[in-house]
Amino acid sequence: MKITDAKVFVGGPGKNYVTLKIETDQGVYGLGDATINGRETMTATYLRDYLVPNLIGRDPRNSEDIWQFFYRGAYFRRGPIAMAAFGAIDVALWDIKGKLANMPLYQLFGGKSREGALVYAHATGADLEDLMDSVAWYVEQGYKAVRVQCGIPGMPSASYGVADSKGDNRNYITDFSGIRPKEEIWDSERYMRYMPGALAEIRARFGPELKILHDVHHRLLPREAAEFAKEVEPVRLYWLEDPTPADDQDALKLIRQHSTVPLAIGEVFNSIWECNKLIENELIDFIRVPVTHVGGITHARRIVDLAGLHNVRTGFHGAPSHSPLCMAAQAHLNAWAPNFGIQEYLVLGTPECDALFPSEHRMDQGLFHVSDAPGLGVDFDETEAARYSYEPGSLPVARLEDGTLWNY
Ligand code: CS2
Numbered sequence: 001m002k003i004t005d006a007k008v009f010v011g012g013p014g015k016n017y018v019t020l021k022i023e024t025d026q027g028v029y030g031l032g033d034a035t036i037n038g039r040e041t042m043t044a045t046y047l048r049d050y051l052v053p054n055l056i057g058r059d060p061r062n063s064e065d066i067w068q069f070f071y072r073g074a075y076f077r078r079g080p081i082a083m084a085a086f087g088a089i090d091v092a093l094w095d096i097k098g099k100l101a102n103m104p105l106y107q108l109f110g111g112k113s114r115e116g117a118l119v120y121a122h123a124t125g126a127d128l129e130d131l132m133d134s135v136a137w138y139v140e141q142g143y144k145a146v147r148v149q150c151g152i153p154g155m156p157s158a159s160y161g162v163a164d165s166k167g168d169n170r171n172y173i174t175d176f177s178g179i180r181p182k183e184e185i186w187d188s189e190r191y192m193r194y195m196p197g198a199l200a201e202i203r204a205r206f207g208p209e210l211k212i213l214h215d216v217h218h219r220l221l222p223r224e225a226a227e228f229a230k231e232v233e234p235v236r237l238y239w240l241e242d243p244t245p246a247d248d249q250d251a252l253k254l255i256r257q258h259s260t261v262p263l264a265i266g267e268v269f270n271s272i273w274e275c276n277k278l279i280e281n282e283l284i285d286f287i288r289v290p291v292t293h294v295g296g297i298t299h300a301r302r303i304v305d306l307a308g309l310h311n312v313r314t315g316f317h318g319a320p321s322h323s324p325l326c327m328a329a330q331a332h333l334n335a336w337a338p339n340f341g342i343q344e345y346l347v348l349g350t351p352e353c354d355a356l357f358p359s360e361h362r363m364d365q366g367l368f369h370v371s372d373a374p375g376l377g378v379d380f381d382e383t384e385a386a387r388y389s390y391e392p393g394s395l396p397v398a399r400l401e402d403g404t405l406w407n408y
């Protein structure tokens with residue numbers, strides 16, 4: 001069996017999805033997602049210019065050897081672009097494997113460990129009242145876990161997953177007005193004064209059962225993060241995410257010394273080498289790597305297994321910039337992983353998105369039910385794809401009030 005062709009598509013409804021389709025001499029094809037929010041043309045170019053020419057003629061069933069060839073074969077290893085590009089190839093090869101076996105992917109991993117996988121939605125508000133309405137809406141829809149982000153009084157823009165204006169239930173999204181990012185102002189002092197009380201009010205309003213998550217989005221210094229984590233302990237958060245930038249991993253030790261709040265980190269990691277020490281030293285409770293950004297299923301499974309040995313659970317990144325193909329790969333791992341925790345899930349299901357990526361995966365009462373179709377269980381409609389093309393866009397950047405550039 002041989003790979004005969006591999007095509008890369010860029011575009012989608014309101015997103016620059018980078019989709020890879022690998023074709024074989026037996027008519028079976030596989031699909032993968034190489035989207036990197038804000039740098040989409042880079043993975044597409046890397047695939048087209050370097051990886052695809054090296055795929056043609058290989059046996060698609062040897063996904064491990066193909067992964068090793070690209071990983072070890074690139075003298076300059078790792079990095080988000082390369083790992084996301086391998087990730088798309090790897091997921092597409094697993095898709096082919098599942099189709100050849102006539103089994104949904106989770107069966108190839110070891111079958112189902114649960115019926116539905118717990119997901120969390122994004123509630124957001126320009127202010128606390130707005131956020132409460134957003135949380136109430138998700139609770140009514142049956143969600144059992146909600147991430148809560150709201151505007152901070154006195155802070156002109158707090159783009160860490162917050163709606164722009166009152167009543168606007170939209171999340172942070174890529175701004176498609178061009179390649180130059182919008183600049184927003186961040187103020188850690190205001191945030192630290194306001195947010196612990198806001199979280200306590202949300203807990204008081206929605207009671208003990210709701211799983212409440214909060215994303216600090218890399219904004220605090222290690223000492224501030226330790227103080228914040230200690231202060232929010234009575235809220236009993238399901239997790240506190242990215243309290244500090246992941247670059248300084250020793251910062252997590254300081255937070256751990258001061259608080260028992262569960263910590264989630266890793267959405268910007270792209271290999272096991274960025275999280276193995278955090279996992280082995282049990283400095284985190286949830287690992288957030290997106291499966292497609294860490295080189296696909298082959299490498300993600302190694303992270304999941306290492307995490308399982310250290311009581312670290314999964315909480316794969318599920319921002320709307322990941323296409324339904326990434327979400328499907330994660331859904332199959334979520335169905336199997338003995339150390340599954342939770343899945344971030346945003347309502348992707350617009351009619352345009354469903355037409356581009358038809359599937360039988362479904363959400364019900366805050367649980368994700370994986371489809372039993374062979375492989376990933378998601379298709380890709382090339383006629384629909386022809387309607388879209390790349391739109392230059394960017395994520396915002398954050399500055400402090402005096403102009404100092406800060407962490408987005
Ligand atoms: C966010 C991210 O989902 C999350 O937890 O931190 O969505 C982040 O803003 C985007 O992925 C950036 O692309």
Ligand code: MG
Binds near residue numbers: 215217242
């Ligand atoms: Mg996050």
